[in-house]
Every structure is written in structure tokens, then in C-alpha cells.
Amino acid sequence: MFSLTGAEISHFLLAMGCLLAMAHLLGFIAERMFIPRVIGEVAAGLVLGPTLLGHFFPDAFKWLFLGFPTEDKLFGLLYQFGLLMLMFCSGLKFQTRFNKEDAKITSALVIGATIPAFIVGWVAADFFNITPYLGSANNALAMKIIIAISIAVTSIPVISKIFNDLGIMHTRFAKIVIACAGIHDVLLWVALGFATAIASQKGVFTVGTALTSVGISLGFIFCTLLLGYLLFKRLTIVKQNLLFRSSNLGYFLFIMFMLASLAGSLKVETIFGALLAGIIAKVALPNPVSERLEQSVSNISFSWFIPIYFATVGLQLDLVRHFNPWFFLTYLLFATLTQTAAVYFTSRIMKQDRFTSFNLGLAINDRGGPGIVLSSVAYTTGIINQEFFAILVMLALVTSWIPGTWLRIVVTKGWRLMPGDENIVPQRRNDDKIKTITKSTTS
Structure with missing residues (x-):
């Protein structure tokens, strides 16, 4: 045993x-x-x-x-485990402090980047022949939802990593993009929960099913955030909390596992629990504690669990026998243009200049980790088959590459990301300091 x-x-x-x-x-x-x-x-x-x-x-x-x-x-x-740790780390990246103008722009981008892109993706599914890409659940409605999400989803982990690498995490631009991605993805995970719920019912769909699934997801989010915030605020940093005193990281991992387990018991995706645990910790705890937690979680996650998760995604791909490059290129262009255009025009409506709007459009078009999570969940629940799984994974990878390259050019050239970020000085990561020290000691 x-x-x-x-x-x-x-x-x-x-x-x-x-x-x-x-x-x-x-x-x-x-x-x-x-x-x-x-x-x-x-x-x-x-x-x-x-x-x-x-x-x-x-x-x-x-x-x-x-x-x-x-x-x-x-x-x-x-x-x-890698998937849960990735979502927990994503929650810890959630931004909470905004001035009135930034909050207004972020709210507009969340709406403008989500609703139009989701609707376009939903309608486009009727023009694509999706039958060859249906999974074992054989549910066209669930797959239409997955397609719509894949067009509208954004990545917190990868875009945060790009900002860290470029030393621009402290900028106004980074704060708005990460906040938009965080709220954006929570809304889309509700849609994902609905898709997996109807797929698990073998094609049976009623209004009651829809209301029950969405209601449980929203209720879980609201109750977890409210109760979690109050409990974290009152019970974490107290002498009576022996688990926190014995191991800070162990305490938060326990909370994450419990919320993930509860989410699974309610037939909400377990990743919801991990994501919300990270958000609660970020919002409820004092900055020094949340930053120390983020550093501790990152050390173990990005050295073992998360690389194994992404590598295992690659293990499930067979690009020789189960990948259509022409369909992928069509899907890539469609998804990129739809999402970028939605953000660009929303930004222009908010009276941002063309260059700022273009930067925001490319950054929010980054699907990265959540795009791969979406494809993984849809594949394992039988909504999509291996061919479409490969399409969605490659879409997430290529749309992560594009903003990383473009933003590096912007920073290197000294161009302004958006108003308020004039003459920014990149703040390099600790890793860069370690590399500098290593070079000096070995020379």
C-alpha cells in the first residue's frame, strides 16, 4: 500500500x-x-x-x-500539482491598488477585451468545421465555448514574467495589463466551468443546467473571496495560528489544497480554488507577508512543478501526426487580430494614443499559461481531441512570443509604453544580480 x-x-x-x-x-x-x-x-x-x-x-x-x-x-x-501551483502563483500576481483613472481604464479594457472577443469567437465557431476536432464528450456547445474562451483569454503568469524580465513590473502599463488579465481570466474560468459541466452531462443541456453551473461558480468565487478575506485578515498573523507559525508556506499550501478540493467537490474546476487562494493571500495579507509568500512559492514552483507541467503538456503533443499547420495559421491570425483589435479600439475609446493602444493590444493578446490550462482542461474532459489540443497549445505559445519580442523592442528603444511611463528605468530582477555576482567571482 x-x-x-x-x-x-x-x-x-x-x-x-x-x-x-x-x-x-x-x-x-x-x-x-x-x-x-x-x-x-x-x-x-x-x-x-x-x-x-x-x-x-x-x-x-x-x-x-x-x-x-x-x-x-x-x-x-x-x-x-504543477497546474495548481501555476494558478496559485497567478493569483499572487493580482493587482489591488489603483488610482481612479487607472481603475477606469482597467474596467473598460476588461469589458472591451472580453465581451467582443468572446462573441466573435462564439460566432466564428459556426463557420469553422469543428466536427473533426470534437473530443470524446462529443459536445459541440461545450466546444463552441472553448473556442470563444481561446479567443478572449489572457495570461497572467507569462506576461508577468515578461515584465519582470524587462524590469518594467513597476510601470503603470504593467499594473493595468496584469489587473486586466486577472479579472479577465476569472470571468472566463466561469465559462470554462460551464463548458466542462455540460460536457460531463453527455450533451444534456437545459436552462436549469446553465443557471446551476454558473450560479455555483459565481457563488463559490464570491463566498471564497469574502470569507477568505475576512479569515485571512483575522486569523493568519496571530499567535494562536500554530500552523502558520510552524510553516508559513505550509499554511498557505494547505489553504490552497483545501480550496481546490472544495472546488472539485462542487464540480467547479480545482484550478479555481488555487487561483482564488492566491488572490485572497495577495489582497488580505500585508505586503511584506504576501511578497515573502510569493517568493517562497515561486522558488519551489518555478524550479520543479511548473516546468514539469509545461513539459508534460509538450509530452502530450504529437505535431507530426496530430497537427494541421494551415488550420493553425488561420486560427492564429483570427485569434490575434480579434483580441488585439478589441483591446485597441477600447483603448482608443478611452482616449489613449495609437501607440499605447497597440502596446496594450499586443500585451493582452498574450495567452500563455491560461491558454495552455484551457487546452489541458478541455482535452482531459473530452471536449476537444488531440488535434485541437495541439492547435490551442501552439496558439498560446506563439501569442506569448509576440508581445515578449515587441515589448523588448519598445523598452530597448526607450519608447514610452503609455502616458505616465515616460523615461522609465528598468528594474532588473534578483536573478540578474546573481548572474553579475557570479561573473565577477569567476573572472
Whole structure:
């Protein structure tokens, strides 16, 4: 009970170690090429998965990742942990302090970037022949919702990473984009919960089903944020909280797991619980505590769980046999133009200049982590098949690449991101300081 043989443990550690090392190596190379690290981490799964290793050396791939009956389940468990940690970290990036003007712009962008893009995606699903891409649930309505979300979704983790890498996290531009992405994604996760709910009911859809699913999701969000805020505020930093005193990180991980478990019990996606746990911690705790928590969570998450998660996404892709490049290019252009145009025109309505509006449009078009989460959840629940799963993952990767490259050009050239960010001085990360120290000690 609760045990593996020594040979199975040894084999799993070998496979996991190879995947983790490849994820960090290709992630490092991607960053040196000014590409978001997540692209390199997914590429690790492509290299060691069916796309390359499995295509040219199928026996080696099967031996490494399917070497004993439960090995795939162990990777599945790590995959789920990585997904939860990614959403928890995303919640910790949530922005809460705004002046009146920034709040007004953020609210307008949330509405303007969500509703038009979602509607266009929904309508476009009727023009695409989606039948060949339906998953085992065989639910066209659920897939239409997934398509609409894929057009409108934005990434907190990747765009935050881009801002950190460029040293512009302190700018007005970064604060507005991250806040917009956070609120944006919470709304879209409600739609995702609805899609998975109707998919699980094998095509049975009624108004009651819709109201129940959306009501449970919204009720869970509202109650969790309200009660969580009050409890975190009153019970976290007190002498009687022995769990917090014994381990700050352990306490918050416990809260995250409990909320994720509760979400799953209510048939709301478990990622909701992890995301809300991060948001509550960010909003309710004093800044020094939330920043220390974010640093602690980031250390363990971005060194192990999250790279394994993204690499495992790559392991599930077979771009040789299950990928249509022409359909992908069409879908990429459609999704990018729709989302960017929605943000651009909303920004112009808010009286922002053309260059600012273009910057906002490209930044909010970044689908990154949430785009991959969307594809993962839709695939595992049978809404989409492997071909469309590959399309959505590649869409998330390419739309992460575009803003990363463009914003680097803007910062390097010294151009203004938006009014209020004139003559900004990039603030480099601690990693850069460590690299500088390392170079000085080795020279």
C-alpha cells in the first residue's frame, strides 16, 4: 500500500529528471534568445515526447515514459500539482491598488477585451468545421465555448514574467495589463466551468443546467473571496495560528489544497480554488507577508512543478501526426487580430494614443499559461481531441512570443509604453544580480 518497487522509483526518477533538466535547459536557451521561458519548457516535452523522440525512436520513448503500468499516472499527478501551483502563483500576481483613472481604464479594457472577443469567437465557431476536432464528450456547445474562451483569454503568469524580465513590473502599463488579465481570466474560468459541466452531462443541456453551473461558480468565487478575506485578515498573523507559525508556506499550501478540493467537490474546476487562494493571500495579507509568500512559492514552483507541467503538456503533443499547420495559421491570425483589435479600439475609446493602444493590444493578446490550462482542461474532459489540443497549445505559445519580442523592442528603444511611463528605468530582477555576482567571482 502506498508503495512502488525500487525499480519503479528508480525508473520514474530517471524519466522525471530527464524531463526536468530538458525543460530548464531549453527554457534557459529560450530566454537567451529573448523568447518566453514557457516556450522552451513546452519544447522539452516536444523533444522527449511523440513529436521527436517518439517519432524517430518510439521504443526509447515508451521505455522512458511508459516503462511500468503506473508511470503515466505519476506524471499525471505531477502535472496536476504543477497546474495548481501555476494558478496559485497567478493569483499572487493580482493587482489591488489603483488610482481612479487607472481603475477606469482597467474596467473598460476588461469589458472591451472580453465581451467582443468572446462573441466573435462564439460566432466564428459556426463557420469553422469543428466536427473533426470534437473530443470524446462529443459536445459541440461545450466546444463552441472553448473556442470563444481561446479567443478572449489572457495570461497572467507569462506576461508577468515578461515584465519582470524587462524590469518594467513597476510601470503603470504593467499594473493595468496584469489587473486586466486577472479579472479577465476569472470571468472566463466561469465559462470554462460551464463548458466542462455540460460536457460531463453527455450533451444534456437545459436552462436549469446553465443557471446551476454558473450560479455555483459565481457563488463559490464570491463566498471564497469574502470569507477568505475576512479569515485571512483575522486569523493568519496571530499567535494562536500554530500552523502558520510552524510553516508559513505550509499554511498557505494547505489553504490552497483545501480550496481546490472544495472546488472539485462542487464540480467547479480545482484550478479555481488555487487561483482564488492566491488572490485572497495577495489582497488580505500585508505586503511584506504576501511578497515573502510569493517568493517562497515561486522558488519551489518555478524550479520543479511548473516546468514539469509545461513539459508534460509538450509530452502530450504529437505535431507530426496530430497537427494541421494551415488550420493553425488561420486560427492564429483570427485569434490575434480579434483580441488585439478589441483591446485597441477600447483603448482608443478611452482616449489613449495609437501607440499605447497597440502596446496594450499586443500585451493582452498574450495567452500563455491560461491558454495552455484551457487546452489541458478541455482535452482531459473530452471536449476537444488531440488535434485541437495541439492547435490551442501552439496558439498560446506563439501569442506569448509576440508581445515578449515587441515589448523588448519598445523598452530597448526607450519608447514610452503609455502616458505616465515616460523615461522609465528598468528594474532588473534578483536573478540578474546573481548572474553579475557570479561573473565577477569567476573572472
